[in-house]
Amino acid sequence: MPKLLMVEIVLACLVAPAVGADAPREKRPPNVVIIFADDLGYGDLGCYGHPTIRTPNLDRMAAEGLRLTQFYVAECVCTPSRAALLTGRLPIRNGMCSDTKRVLFTDSLGGLPHEEVTIAEALKDRGYATGCVGKWHLGHLPKFLPLRQGFDSYFGIPYSNDMQPTYLVRGEEMVEEPVEQTTITARYTDEAVKFIRENRERPFFLYLPHNFPHTPLFASEKFAGTSRRGLYGDVVEELDWSVGQVLGTLREEKLAEHTLVIFTSDNGPWLIRNQNGGSAGLLRAGKGSTWEGGMREPMIAWWPGTIPAGRVSAELGCTTDILATICTLTGVQLPKDRTLDSLDLSPLLLGTGDSPRESVLYYRGRQLMAARLGPWKAHFKTQDGYGQPKYEEHDPPLLYNLEHDPSEKYDVAKAHPEAISDIRRLVAEHEAGLEEPPSQLEIR
Ligand code: MG
Numbered sequence: 001m002p003k004l005l006m007v008e009i010v011l012a013c014l015v016a017p018a019v020g021a022d023a024p025r026e027k028r029p030p031n032v033v034i035i036f037a038d039d040l041g042y043g044d045l046g047c048y049g050h051p052t053i054r055t056p057n058l059d060r061m062a063a064e065g066l067r068l069t070q071f072y073v074a075e076c077v078c079t080p081s082r083a084a085l086l087t088g089r090l091p092i093r094n095g096m097c098s099d100t101k102r103v104l105f106t107d108s109l110g111g112l113p114h115e116e117v118t119i120a121e122a123l124k125d126r127g128y129a130t131g132c133v134g135k136w137h138l139g140h141l142p143k144f145l146p147l148r149q150g151f152d153s154y155f156g157i158p159y160s161n162d163m164q165p166t167y168l169v170r171g172e173e174m175v176e177e178p179v180e181q182t183t184i185t186a187r188y189t190d191e192a193v194k195f196i197r198e199n200r201e202r203p204f205f206l207y208l209p210h211n212f213p214h215t216p217l218f219a220s221e222k223f224a225g226t227s228r229r230g231l232y233g234d235v236v237e238e239l240d241w242s243v244g245q246v247l248g249t250l251r252e253e254k255l256a257e258h259t260l261v262i263f264t265s266d267n268g269p270w271l272i273r274n275q276n277g278g279s280a281g282l283l284r285a286g287k288g289s290t291w292e293g294g295m296r297e298p299m300i301a302w303w304p305g306t307i308p309a310g311r312v313s314a315e316l317g318c319t320t321d322i323l324a325t326i327c328t329l330t331g332v333q334l335p336k337d338r339t340l341d342s343l344d345l346s347p348l349l350l351g352t353g354d355s356p357r358e359s360v361l362y363y364r365g366r367q368l369m370a371a372r373l374g375p376w377k378a379h380f381k382t383q384d385g386y387g388q389p390k391y392e393e394h395d396p397p398l399l400y401n402l403e404h405d406p407s408e409k410y411d412v413a414k415a416h417p418e419a420i421s422d423i424r425r426l427v428a429e430h431e432a433g434l435e436e437p438p439s440q441l442e443i444r
Contacts, residue, residue, distance in 0.1 A: 028203045029126060029330040030303070031259040033196075033246065034119075034322065036085070036209035037239060038078065038135055038160075040298065041269030043281020044213075044236055048298050050279065052228040053236050057244030058263060058300060064309045065261075065302035066349060070402075071317045072360050073267055074341070076287060076294035078137050078160060079103035079441065080363070081266040081319065082209065086118040086138070086149075088323030088334075088342030092363060092434065096138070098441035099365040102288070104137060106163050110440030111139015112149060117335045119323055120150030120205060126332050129199040133191045134209040135160065139440070142172045151207070155191045157184070161211040181218040184211055185235075189242040193249045200253045203330075208246070209266070210239055215273045232276055247302070257305040260329060260349075262322060268294040284408045289383060290362035290369040291408055301349050308351040314403070315355035316372075321345045339433065359426055366436070367391065371427050375403040376419040380427075396420060 042048060046055040047062040074084030080091035080103070091097035094116050104110065112118070120130040131153045132146040139145070140158035147154055155170050157179055167177035168184075192208050212218075212235045219234035223241070227233025243263060250256045269278030271286040271293075280286050280293030287294055299317065301307055324342035327334050329349075334340060341361075347353030360377075362370040369391070370379040378397035383390070399413035399420055413420060 025258060028258070029128075030306075031204045031206075031250075031255060032119075032123065032128075032326055032330065033206045033208065033250075033259060033261040034085075035243060035246065035261065035263045036082075036134070036207070037263075037265040038209065038211055038214040039267060039270045039278065039287055040213055040236065040239075040265035041278035041280045041286060042283050042293065042296050042298060043279040044269065045240075045298050047300075049281055050229075053233045054227070055236065055240040057240045057247065058298075061243060061247060061261070061263065061302045062300045062312075064304055065300055065307045065311075067312045068299040068301075068317055069312060069314045071264065071297055071299035071319075072295050073265075073297055073319050074361075075363055076267045076289055077102045078135075078214075078266050080365075082137055083112055083116075084341070085266075085319040085322060086112070086120070086207075087116045088119075088320050088340045089116070089338070090320065090341045090361065090363060092366060092368075092436055093339060093341070095437040095440045097363065097365050098439040099367065101439075101441040102365065104139060104159060104441055106140070106159065106165070107444055108139070108441065109141065110443035111141060111144025113437070113440065114148065117338075118150045119326060120146070120207065122150075122323070122327060122332050122334070123203075123205045123330060124150050124152075126330060127203060128330075129195075129202055129204040130207075131192075131195040131199075131204070132156065132207045132209075133188050133195065134207075135211045135214075136209070145169065145172055146207075147172055153195070156188065156209075157211055160214055162214070162216055181211075181216070182220050182224075184218070185238045185242055186220050189245050192242075192246055196246070196249050196255070197253065200255060210242070212236075212239060213278060215270060215276050217276055230275060232278060236278070257303075260301065260303045260307075260326070262299070262301050264299040264319065265297045268297070282407050285384060288364075290364050290379070291382070291384075292377075292402065292406065295360075295362060303349070307349050311351065313348065313355075315348050316357040316360060317345050317348070317355055318343075318357060318360060321357060325349065339435075361427075361430060366439075368427065368431075370397075371423050371430075372402065373419070373423050373426050375401050376416070376423060377402050377408070378413075378420055378423040397423075
């Protein structure tokens with residue numbers, strides 16, 4: 001029998017009090033850093049098989065930690081994917097999706113609802129310093145910016161780097177418009193390093209969502225023209241440098257063994273950008289699609305001395321699981337008054353057990369397009385290109401064994417009706433408990 005997808009998790013750990021600057025380092029809960037790339041594909045890193053993009057820092061991070069090969073985001077575009085990461089809830093539950101507007105735009109009046117509990121809010125109650133540096137895209141009006149969602153500080157472009165006007169915010173003040181984008185990765189990196197150094201004596205949470213490699217692409221003078229993969233490669237190699245700066249700072253400050261760092265991306269490569277878009281490697285399609293290339297991402301977890309080095313795992317995970325995983329590792333209680341889509345991956349990270357996740361739901365806006373259970377994925381609807389408004393419906397659904405056929409080439413629905421029945425049961429259980437709030441993306 002499939003496990004219920006929606007699991008209300010009751011943690012065995014005690015609700016620990018806030019731990020401040022006076023606690024000795026070894027008594028403090030771990031620091032947490034999440035580095036989130038924008039539109040980076042499954043195949044864009046050296047350690048995920050790219051032949052010409054050089055990513056020595058991410059490759060080293062993977063060699064010193066855990067690299068996952070079947071890790072997912074909860075939506076195939078920016079805004080809903082980010083809302084899911086920070087709340088541990090599918091966008092269909094937190095109002096951050098729509099069938100008519102895929103993401104928040106510059107004329108949007110909505111944002112992440114304040115009743116949602118972000119990772120920053122959960123950790124702030126435990127005494128963490130919380131900083132956000134980079135692309136927000138969960139509401140650009142001051143009332144929705146990071147300072148109102150659990151972060152002590154914010155520096156970044158509040159949405160995508162192709163949206164006009166492109167401006168930079170510190171706290172809630174606009175400080176630059178238009179943004180000099182060639183130096184933005186370097187400036188985000190400086191801010192991140194400064195945040196780590198300033199908070200080295202207390203537990204901290206740093207959320208570092210980069211604006212790149214979302215287009216338009218810009219690299220600094222140091223990286224422009226240096227990659228064999230062209231401008232896209234320059235940009236990814238600069239992001240890799242940035243990861244190296246963050247991990248290097250943690251080592252210098254003797255915080256590496258007290259810090260969990262997670263690296264992943266918000267959605268697959270933006271293929272309609274042609275050579276300025278990335279690669280999903282052997283996976284089918286990219287950003288905006290519920291084929292694997294749109295939603296399966298690189299994921300590396302690093303915590304020297306706690307996460308065993310050098311492991312690669314094909315266990316399942318999703319960005320919505322990061323909330324529950326962090327709460328377990330930091331001794332924070334999860335919100336109990338709502339349905340979460342967050343499963344605790346800490347046994348997988350620590351090497352003590354397998355992932356509890358057996359299924360994945362593939363949403364596009366409010367449409368549940370596909371579902372995965374074990375190795376089987378059924379597509380009820382498909383939509384190939386980024387801009388195409390029409391779904392193609394499939395009854396019976398298309399069925400792929402993703403572990404035999406990661407490129408989703410061979411429909412085996414006829415041979416495996418039992419796999420389709422199991423997935424239909426999973427979807428029925430999910431939909432039976434679903435309450436959909438109004439869409440924040442449609443507020444103008
Ligand atoms: Mg994106």
